[in-house]
Amino acid sequence: MNDFGQPTSITIPAKPEYVGIARLVIAAFAGLLGFDNEAVEDIKIAVSEVCTSAILQLHKEGRLENRSVEISAYVKNRDLVIDVGFATKEAASLEKTHTQLKERDLGMSVLTSIMDKVEIMKTRNNAVILRLSKRVPR
Amino acid sequence: MDLRIESKEVDGIGVIVLEGEVDVYTAPKLKSRLIDLVDEGKYNIIIDLQKVEFMDSSGLGVLVGGLKRVKSHQGSISLVVTQENILKIFRITGLVKVFPIFSSEEEAISDIKGS
Structure with missing residues (x-):
């Protein structure tokens, strides 16, 4: 792993219209960490899915x-x-986020397939966080 | 980060050629074009995704919605996909069993003509 922590x-x-910018930034960060092209493409999709869920929930x-976001x-x-x-x-909102993700069945099945872990949590100041994790390659 | 959409007709079959990215921002453009084609009476449609660089479930959702629409007229949607990163998302979601996927427009056209 490179030292880009x-x-x-x-x-x-x-x-x-801003989701594309988010996935490009995070994809570049993943590239610095040593993820290969296929994994970077997966991470772009995952970022797109969760940003879309967040925006759709706020839209509702x-x-x-x-x-x-x-x-x-x-x-x-x-x-x-x-x-x-x-x-x-x-x-x-935490329950709504769960519902929002489940309603987007295709998105959820994509997320759980390409990331190691998908979590939804709430902070003390009522912010919702969708957390994705993926093991960094050695 | 945009989606270019071209439509053409080949032997009565509606062909949509996509270039760019299909996500929550651009998917509505594709949905609108699919609806237009069905409204024009084209129920057998080929969607060429060979120049698509990115697609997430927003795009998949539009394709599934389009399929439901043409099936109500006994029609079909065939896809042309050659890029591994795009094929992967169809495999993950099991949509490879829902859409006929070909490696060229010609193959997709001859399949529709033969059926």
């Missing part, structure tokens, strides 16, 4: 203006970890 992050407006809340990538315990977070004021 410093976190990299990008914040995008919660709009579909009806407040896309001035909303954003933050994507962070870092290495932890030899895993590439990608956090896709977005703020929400709704108490039930």
